[in-house]
Amino acid sequence: MKRTVYALARYRDCQAAIDFLTGAFGFRAHEVSKNDEGVVNHAELLVGDDMIMIGEGRPGGPGIYVAVEDVDAHHDRAEAAGAEITMEPVDQPYGSREYGCKDPEGNLWWFGTYRP
Template sequence: MKQTVYALVRYQDCAAAVDFLTSAFGFAVHEVSKNDEGVVNHVELVAGDDKFMLGIGKPGGPGVYVAVEDVDAHHDHARAAGAHITMEPVDQPYGSRDYGCTDPEGNQWWFGTYRP
């Protein structure tokens, strides 16, 4: 199935965000675009078979959920890389195991086993 909906996360410093997100969360870079001044202003990252985008703007918003295989190992790696954990891993009543964190610019990220 072709992906038609993409999450978009805003950052003041997209280049630093790419460094953090690939290091802390294991995402891969698909594409990076720079403006005429050489500033990274658009990025496409890959998580599994899906892509999401980063752009310059005010951080915050409702957050992004990403399904992972091993929540506890992912949590431990993200914490060690500097993610601020906002919710420790917990088993949900609907069968998922999830945790929440924020990145250095304050965007909310959720990781868990839920795959709708």
């Protein structure tokens, strides 16, 4: 199945979040990526047939990640429509190109080429 939309949450301590989410809610770890210091900075957790992604960072409320084909064109369209860009398009070490923004109500959105 080729997914396009993923729920996303940020945690200061991803490993503690994984431990809690798997223990308390029965989520299953699918992919866990660690940085050079061994700290989890990204994880994909399965919830039934669906997936959520969690990442390291300051919690700022839930967000949505949407896979798109052309990140730069998508960014330009969103910015022209009034989206507040929170992260300019950037190439990630795991091969994705991504950007982040807020909609007019302050909801967090990330768009990129990554498809787990």
